[in-house]
Amino acid sequence: MAELTPVFTDRRRAESFGSVADEYDRHRPRYPRALIEWLVTAPGLTVLDVGAGTGILSAQLASAGADVLAVEPDEQMAARCLAKGIPVERSTFEQWQPRDRTFDLVTFGQSFHWVDPDVALPKLASLVTAGGRLALMWNRIMASDSTRRGLERISAEYGVTTPASTSANNAETALQALLRRAEFTVERVEVREELHYSTEDWLSLVFTHSNHVVLEPAAKTQLRARLRDVLGDEGVSATNDALALICTRSDVTPASRG
Numbered sequence: 719m720a721e722l723t724p725v726f727t728d729r730r731r732a733e734s735f736g737s738v739a740d741e742y743d744r745h746r747p748r749y750p751r752a753l754i755e756w757l758v759t760a761p762g763l764t765v766l767d768v769g770a771g772t773g774i775l776s777a778q779l780a781s782a783g784a785d786v787l788a789v790e791p792d793e794q795m796a797a798r799c800l801a802k803g804i805p806v807e808r809s810t811f812e813q814w815q816p817r818d819r820t821f822d823l824v825t826f827g828q829s830f831h832w833v834d835p836d837v838a839l840p841k842l843a844s845l846v847t848a849g850g851r852l853a854l855m856w857n858r859i860m861a862s863d864s865t866r867r868g869l870e871r872i873s874a875e876y877g878v879t880t881p882a883s884t885s886a887n888n889a890e891t892a893l894q895a896l897l898r899r900a901e902f903t904v905e906r907v908e909v910r911e912e913l914h915y916s917t918e919d920w921l922s923l924v925f926t927h928s929n930h931v932v933l934e935p936a937a938k939t940q941l942r943a944r945l946r947d948v949l950g951d952e953g954v955s956a957t958n959d960a961l962a963l964i965c966t967r968s969d970v971t972p973a974s975r976g
């Protein structure tokens with residue numbers, strides 16, 4: 719589970735998603751309903767969804783009654799988000815202009831690791847209303863152990879590696895420390911889903927990950943064929959340990975919450 723590792727300096731990967739925007743929207747998972755319900759506590763909640771991509775999370779929040787504005791730098795991704803009826807401002811979060819706006823909720827779905835936390839966190843402190851929340855969310859989907867080991871061995875030959883779970887845990891600990899230093903109180907919410915994918919659906923999902931998207935076309939075709947051979951017709955049983963780090967400003971006392 720590499721999702722929380724900050725990779726924002728690798729702009730080639732950060733800016734790769736638009737080239738697979740349709741596949742991304744079709745194959746990336748939606749967020750568990752329980753997490754959405756946890757976040758949208760009242761109709762009309764104002765939400766800023768950052769790194770909104772094709773609007774997967776934005777649309778779920780809007781369906782639950784929130785009033786969502788998306789921020790997304792990539793043209794192809796933003797176009798799909800807009801097509802879902804979500805207004806989008808085209809920008810990286812670092813360059814985005816708040817223009818004195820504040821939000822009840824600011825969300826990053828699978829996107830906080832793509833922004834520079836040293837720029838993002840001070841900006842977020844003044845963006846969230848008193849009593850409002852910041853939610854950093856990740857769907858963390860892992861194939862069952864035996865399948866994963868076989869797939870990882872082949873992927874490593876193409877330079878596609880998965881950091882050990884210890885380094886993912888370290889990344890989360892480091893992130894929580896950064897959030898606390900930025901004066902956020904962090905609540906950790908996890909929701910587990912058991913999933914099963916057909917072989918083609920699994921491969922289509924995996925090849926929307928930026929470390930696969932940036933492979934040379936020939937390597938991509940070859941790797942996909944080799945993974946397909948290993949999987950056969952069995953498909954993949956997987957677990958999604960969806961994680962939300964839900965943050966409130968610790969400088970806001972309960973009495974001053976709106």
Ligand SMILES: C[S@@+](CC[C@H](N)C(=O)[O-])C[C@H]1O[C@@H](n2cnc3c(N)ncnc32)[C@H](O)[C@@H]1O
Pocket residue numbers: 732733735746768769770771772773774775789790791792795809810811812826827828829832833834
């Ligand atoms: C993995 S996708 C997540 C998309 C969507 N939130 C979801 O849950 O499916 C990451 C998105 O972050 C965007 N992104 C990359 N760098 C960014 C930055 N500095 N500021 C805001 N968004 C960024 C990418 O263009 C991409 O659409």
